[in-house]
Amino acid sequence: MLLNLISTIYLFNLINLGISFGPYLPMGRLDVYRIGTSVSLLSEINRFELNYTYSQFSNQFIPQEKLNIHGITAAYGYPISKNEYRKISIQVGTGYYHIIRRLNRNHEQGTLWGLRYGVKYEQILANNNFQPTLFTLLHADQIVQSRRWQNQQLNVNNYLVKILIGIKLNIL
Amino acid sequence: MKKYAFIIILPLILTTLTCHNDNWVLLRASSDYFPLRNGNYWKYQYQNTLIVVEVKNDTVINNTLAKIITRNFENEYWLQNENELKKLQLRYVNYGGIDYPIQNVFLLQYKFPFILGSSWSTTFNDTVNVLGENYVIQQTIARQVVAIEDINVPAGSFFQTYKIDFIESFMLNDFTEYYAGSEWYAPDVGLVKRVVNHNEQVLIEYSLQ
Numbered sequence: 001m002l003l004n005l006i007s008t009i010y011l012f013n014l015i016n017l018g019i020s021f022g023p024y025l026p027m028g029r030l031d032v033y034r035i036g037t038s039v040s041l042l043s044e045i046n047r048f049e050l051n052y053t054y055s056q057f058s059n060q061f062i063p064q065e066k067l068n069i070h071g072i073t074a075a076y077g078y079p080i081s082k083n084e085y086r087k088i089s090i091q092v093g094t095g096y097y098h099i100i101r102r103l104n105r106n107h108e109q110g111t112l113w114g115l116r117y118g119v120k121y122e123q124i125l126a127n128n129n130f131q132p133t134l135f136t137l138l139h140a141d142q143i144v145q146s147r148r149w150q151n152q153q154l155n156v157n158n159y160l161v162k163i164l165i166g167i168k169l170n171i172l
Numbered sequence: 173m174k175k176y177a178f179i180i181i182l183p184l185i186l187t188t189l190t191c192h193n194d195n196w197v198l199l200r201a202s203s204d205y206f207p208l209r210n211g212n213y214w215k216y217q218y219q220n221t222l223i224v225v226e227v228k229n230d231t232v233i234n235n236t237l238a239k240i241i242t243r244n245f246e247n248e249y250w251l252q253n254e255n256e257l258k259k260l261q262l263r264y265v266n267y268g269g270i271d272y273p274i275q276n277v278f279l280l281q282y283k284f285p286f287i288l289g290s291s292w293s294t295t296f297n298d299t300v301n302v303l304g305e306n307y308v309i310q311q312t313i314a315r316q317v318v319a320i321e322d323i324n325v326p327a328g329s330f331f332q333t334y335k336i337d338f339i340e341s342f343m344l345n346d347f348t349e350y351y352a353g354s355e356w357y358a359p360d361v362g363l364v365k366r367v368v369n370h371n372e373q374v375l376i377e378y379s380l381q
Contacts, residue, residue, distance in 0.1 A: 029199075029202035029203075030198065030202050032201075062255045065285055067201060099197050101200075101287065102287075105289075106287045107288075108320075110195035111195060112197075112198070145195065145196055147331075156199050158198045158202075
């Protein structure tokens with residue numbers, strides 16, 4: 001049903017497609033990992049944005065240990081400042097993160113839900129049909145691990161912050 | 173259009189906020205399974221005896237900075253860094269009231285980080301001559317991370333513990349010792365249970381700085 005809804009929205013509206021790169025910073029408990037890199041693909045329709053991000057981190061003490069994160073997020077962006085060439089919006093969304101932890105030939109994996117908070121700055125480069133736009137994104141991903149365990153609710157928050165710079169085009 | 177976006181995003185956010193992420197891969201990745209900070213102690217019940225393990229202080233032994241850990245007030249020397257933990261193996265033979273060292277070496281006990289399926293082993297072989305008599309020493313230690321389990325012990329309930337199977341053998345001339353069993357390590361707590369040759373050692377109390 002969700003896929004049908006998304007497809008319908010895509011068919012009847014303008015679609016922007018973009019790609020971006022940037023550093024990804026593990027925070028809090030995850031600070032045993034080095035700053036990683038991430039590549040992100042986005043597709044947006046008006047204020048709605050679908051985003052796929054791949055990122056990899058290495059343990060700063062044991063470089064053979066890698067943490068790979070595949071994230072698919074959906075976010076809603078609310079413009080707080082806008083003119084003909086520029087736009088600044090704040091984003092809130094949710095996502096699905098598939099995490100694979102590897103050490104040599106061994107691995108553990110898991111799938112987690114998380115929340116995304118972001119700020120996006122867009123600069124339109126040319127006012128033609130494709131409307132090429134440079135953008136900068138500051139995203140914070142909050143991945144919450146929780147469970148009811150022996151009548152106690154346990155929560156662990158993991159934060160990942162990334163700064164992405166990219167370009168997008170109108171394709172419809 | 174804005175309505176559509178809200179229709180999609182709001183239920184997703186609500187689902188995220190209310191659902192339980194019962195997968196702890198990130199917790200395991202970021203936890204310390206050997207919190208060897210000075211002052212930490214663990215008390216275990218082993219058969220009918222109490223074992224008290226306490227982290228004391230750092231010292232230099234064999235030109236190496238090691239940590240003193242007492243086990244029922246007897247000193248052990250451990251060497252910890254980010255990717256391994258070694259223990260000083262000290263053995264003596266006694267002649268006429270004098271102890272002569274036959275083994276004095278740090279041997280690998282654990283390799284970090286723990287991850288399901290990882291394994292490591294170390295072997296020590298040496299021949300030592302003491303007052304004309306030869307001592308042949310062979311020691312092997314092997315461990316493998318075999319499972320992630322939730323367990324209950326008298327000190328409490330621990331989840332996402334790594335179960336590590338081990339085999340340790342020590343041979344001195346014709347004398348042989350053999351140990352096999354499993355250990356359970358809880359995130360940010362350490363050893364909570366150990367089964368050695370079918371005898372159980374369980375955590376009953378602990379204090380971490």
